[in-house]
Amino acid sequence: MTEPRTYRLMLLILGVVFAFLYIPISVLVGLSFNEGGLPTAWTGFSVKWYGALAGNSDILKAAGNTLIVALFSTVLSTLLGTLLAVGVEIRRRNGKWLETIIFAPMIIPDIVLAIALLSMFSLLGVKMGLHTIVVSHVVFNLAFVCAVVRARLKSFDWSIVEASADLGASTMTTLYRIVIPVLMPAIIAGALLAFTLSVDEFIIAFFTAGAGRSSITLPMQIFAMIRFGVTPEINALATIVMSVSVVALALSQRLNKGGLPGQ
Amino acid sequence: MTEPRTYRLMLLILGVVFAFLYIPISVLVGLSFNEGGLPTAWTGFSVKWYGALAGNSDILKAAGNTLIVALFSTVLSTLLGTLLAVGVEIRRRNGKWLETIIFAPMIIPDIVLAIALLSMFSLLGVKMGLHTIVVSHVVFNLAFVCAVVRARLKSFDWSIVEASADLGASTMTTLYRIVIPVLMPAIIAGALLAFTLSVDEFIIAFFTAGAGRSSITLPMQIFAMIRFGVTPEINALATIVMSVSVVALALSQRLNKGGLPGQ
C-alpha cells in the first residue's frame, strides 16, 4: 500500500482534480485585487473594488440583511437545536423515529424545502420579508446544530450527571454547572456552522424573501449581479463571503474536533 | 434531567418547530396528488399531475440531463474520493495540510464555487454544457465522498492489511481482497450521497450549464417554472426529487451507520 508508484498516481489525481478547484478560486480572489479588474492583465494590486462595494448602497443593504438573518437564525437555531439534542439523548429509548424526524431536514433537498416554505407562507397569507427568511433558516439550520451537539453527546460521560446529583446538586444546578459548560465547545461550533450556512444560503432565501428588493441577501445580490457577467465587484463580494465562511468554519472545527458534519 | 416538565417543554418546542417543516412538506406532497390541483379544496386522489410531467418534453429532457450528470459525477467522484481517502490515510504523517486541501470544498460556499468554475470555463474558452456540469459536480462531490470513506477509515483496523501481507499477499491482492471489500459499505454510502447531492444541486449547475435550455437540470427546471407560481406540476416534480433524495440517503445511512456527514 505504501509503494511509491501508487502514491505518485495518487498525487497526480490529487493535483489534477484540485487544480480544477483551487486555480479558479485563486483567480477569483486574485482578480478581486486587480487594479484593472480584467482577467487579461495584472495592472497592480488595489482594493478599489472593495471600495466600490462600500459605495454601493444595494450591496450594503444586502450585507445588512444577511447579517440580520444570520444572527437571528443562528441564535434561535442554536438554542432550539441544543435543547433538542439533549432532550433526544435523554430519551434515547424513544428511539429511531425521533432521530429520523430531527435529521430529515438535512436530507430534504433545499429547493424542495424552499418551495414547501413558500407555499406555506402563501397559504397562511404571511407577508414575506426578512422575518420569513429567519424562520426558514431556523428550520434549515436546526438539524445541523442538533447534529453537531449530538455528536459531542455521543462521547459525553453521563456518569458526571449522576455524580453531580450524588454530590447534592439539583437538576437545574447540574444543567448550568455541568452539562452546559461541558457541551459549550460543541454549542459554539454548532452556532458557527449555523451562521455560515445562513450567510451562504441562496435558494431558500430567494423563495421566502417575498417580492421587491427590500429583503435581498448577499447570495441573492451576487445572483442578480451575475446576469451582467462576472465583474470585479462580484469577485470582491465572493471573496468576502468565502472569507466569512472559511473563518467561521475553521473556528467551528477547532472547537469541536471530529464533530463537524462529514468529518 | 428527566423531570416530566423539562421533557414536556422539549416536546412543545419540537412540535412547534417541526410543524413549520413537516406541515408544508406534507401539504406539498398532498397537493401533488390532488385532482383539482388547488390548495383550496381536496377534490380527490389523482396522479394526473405526474402524468402531466411525463407529457412535458422540457421536464423529461431535464430529468434525463439530471440523471446523466448525477451518474457520471457520482462514478467519477466515488472513484477519486475513495482513492484520495485511502491515500491520505496511508500518508497520515503528511498531516493537516493535505486534509485541509481536501475538505476545503465543503467549506467554500456553493455560490462562490459556482462563480469560480464559471470564470474558469470562460477563461479557458470551454463551451459549456452537461460536461462542464459533470466536472463541476465532481469537484463539488469529491470532498463529501472522501469524508464518508475517511470516517470509515478512522475505525479501520490497519493490522488486517499487515496480516494480509504476513500471510503472503501482495499489495494489489491486499487491496482487492481485503481493503476494498471492507470499505465497500462506506464507498456505496459515499456514492449514494454524491448522487443525491448532484440531483439536488442548483446553483453550480445553473452557472456552469451555459446558455440555452439544452443542459437544463431538474432543479433548474423547477426554478424556471416557479416564476409562474407554485403549480401542481411543481409539487409533483418536487415530490419526485425529494423521494429520490430520501431513498438514496436512507440507503446510504443504513450502509454506513455513523459515517454520514453530520451524524
Add this chain to the structure above:
Amino acid sequence: MTQAFLSIQNVEKYFATVRAVAGVSLDIRENEFFALLGASGSGKTTLLRMLAGFEDISGGDILIEGTSIAKLPPNQRPVNLMFQSYALFPHMTVAQNIAYGLEMEKLPKNEVTARVADILKVIQLGHLAGRKPDQLSGGQRQRVALARALVKRPKVLLLDEPLGALDKKLRSEMQLELKRLQHQFGITFIMVTHDQEEALVMADRIAIMKDGALLQVGPPKEIYELPRSRFAADFIGVMNFLPVTANSGAFQARDGSPITATHVNDAVGTGAAVAAVRPERLSIGEGGENRLSGTVSAIAYHGLDLLLHITTELSDTPVIARMTADVADRHRPETGQPIALSWSARDTHIFPA
C-alpha cells in the same frame, strides 16, 4: 438486639419483567468494609445503584440508622458513590471537583477551602490542585474521585469497581491504601467488585452474589475456607473437584478409595457428589487421611510457586497441586513423573454433584 447501621430489607429490582435483584436482605455494620462480589449480571451493581438512589427499588426497604432512605432522591441521601469511570468533571480543576459537593451544601467559602485543602493533604495531591482531570494519571484520578466523595463525610461510601481502571502493580498498592483510608475516616465502605482477590484482601466481610441473590456472606477467611456451595468454592480461588459416591455419610472416589471430609454440605444425599480440595492443601507423600496418585502432566512455573497438573483416575480434568519453591527445590518434579499426594479430611468439602 441493637439496630443495624445500614439495613437492606428484602430489596427487589425488576427491569420490565427481568428480575435483577431478588429479595436481598443484608445488615451492614458501622465502619465496616463490605464487598459485594459477583460476576457481571449478578445484580451487584444494580444493588449498589439502588443504595445510591439511581435506581428506585421495586420492593423492600433500605434503612440507615433506622430511617428509610428508599424514597429519597440521590442528592438527599447521606451516601456517596465513587464511580467506576471516576466521573470527574472535565472542565473543573482538582480543587473545584472536590469543592463541588461542599458548595452544594451551601457551606461558607472558607470552610469549603479548608476542607478541600485538608483532604488534598490526605490524598497527597495538594501540588496538583490546579490541574484538570485530563492532566492526571489514572491513579491520581482515582484518588481525586475518592477525595471528592469522602470530603462530603457521607455515612456510607459506595465504591463501584474502585480499582478496575488501574494497572496491576498500582492496583495492589491501592488495595492497602484504600483500606488504610477507610480506617482513618471511620466511614462504612461498600464496594462492588468482580475480582475475588480484591475482595479477599480488602473487605471485612464479603457477600457473594449470583443471579440477583446472596449466595454466602462472611469474612474472607470463612468465604475461602468454608464455601457453602460448589459455586462459591469454584468462584473464589482455584478448587479441585473429584467425583465421589456418597453412601450414608461415607464417600468413595472413582477408584473405590475412601474420602473422608470434615465439611459435608447439607444438600448432599446418597449417590453422586463431589469432593473439593484446594491446590495448596495437597502435599507430597503420605500425611493426610486422603490419598491420590497420578502422573505429572504439566508444570506451570510461577516463580513464587509451581502448579503441578496431575492426571489421575479420580477425575477427568487434571488435579492441580500447588508446590512452594522450597518444596520444589527438594522434590524437583518433572513432567511424566508418577506422583502420590495426600490431604487431610479437614481440608475436604463435599458438595452435591
Add this chain to the structure above:
Amino acid sequence: MTQAFLSIQNVEKYFATVRAVAGVSLDIRENEFFALLGASGSGKTTLLRMLAGFEDISGGDILIEGTSIAKLPPNQRPVNLMFQSYALFPHMTVAQNIAYGLEMEKLPKNEVTARVADILKVIQLGHLAGRKPDQLSGGQRQRVALARALVKRPKVLLLDEPLGALDKKLRSEMQLELKRLQHQFGITFIMVTHDQEEALVMADRIAIMKDGALLQVGPPKEIYELPRSRFAADFIGVMNFLPVTANSGAFQARDGSPITATHVNDAVGTGAAVAAVRPERLSIGEGGENRLSGTVSAIAYHGLDLLLHITTELSDTPVIARMTADVADRHRPETGQPIALSWSARDTHIFPA
C-alpha cells in the same frame, strides 16, 4: 559450533533519531518457546515487527537457518505473526480467514480445504467454520488467529501479547493450551509480553528487554531466582530490598547486623548497596543466616496465602513476607504483633544501590 536456528545479530532500529532497539544479538533454537518480556517502550514490539518484516532494520542482520531474511518483504518471509488485535478479516468466515494464507501460496483447492479442516479440528472450532469473526467470543477469535498463522506451517511463529485481550480465567487456561500446541506443531514460538507471569509459565527461555537492549536471557527459573540486576529482580515477582553497607565482601544492614549472601552482583563495590530477598523465602523464627525483626503493619489475605507487611528498622518501606495457609493456621498472625523472621544466605542477592 552448529549454527543457530534463528539468529538476531546486532540488530538496531532508529525512528528518526530515537533509538528503539539498541544492538540486540540473540540466538533462538529450533522448537523453542521464547518470550521477549518488557514494559511498554522497551523495544520488544519493535523487535518483533522487524522479525515479521513490518519495520526495516537500521543495522545488523536477521538469519533463519543461516540465510538472511532482513531484506525480504513480509509476504516472503517463512515467519507468521499472530496480531495482538488478532487482525481477523471481518468480511470473511472463520474458514475463509484460515484458507487465505494457503490461497496465497497457490495451493490446489482440495489441499487448502483439507488443511483448513485439519486445523479447525485441532483448535476445536470445526462447528463454527461458517461464522464471521464478530460472531465469535474473544477466546474463539484468539484460536482462529492462531490457526490462521499456524496453518501456513511457518518456521517461526511470532505472537504479539497473545493473551492480552482475554479475561483472567481464560488467560490461565490458554497459557497451557498454547504451550501444548507449540509442542504438537514443533514450531519455534517467539512471544512478546509485558506480563511476567505469562512469560514464566509459558516460555522455555525469557529475554528481559529494557530501553531497547537485552538485560538478561535465560530459562524462567534462572530469571526468577538469579536476577542479574536490581531492575530484573524488581521487574519479575515481588522483591524486598534492604539498604546495606558493603565493606570488602561483608554486608551490614542499617541496624548493624550482618547480612550474608551467596549471590553478589559483580558491580557491587564498597559503600551503599541493597540486599534483596523474595517474600516466600522469609520464614518465621530462626533458621536462616540472616535475621530481621519488626511489627506486622498489615495483613493481606489472599486465600491461598497471606502477605504480611512488616515495618522494620532495616528499610523505609515495609518488608513483605509470604505465609502459606498452613503456616498461618499455626501462627495466626495479627496486626501490631512483633515478629522475627530469618532467611538464608543462598536466597539473598546483593545489588548496587
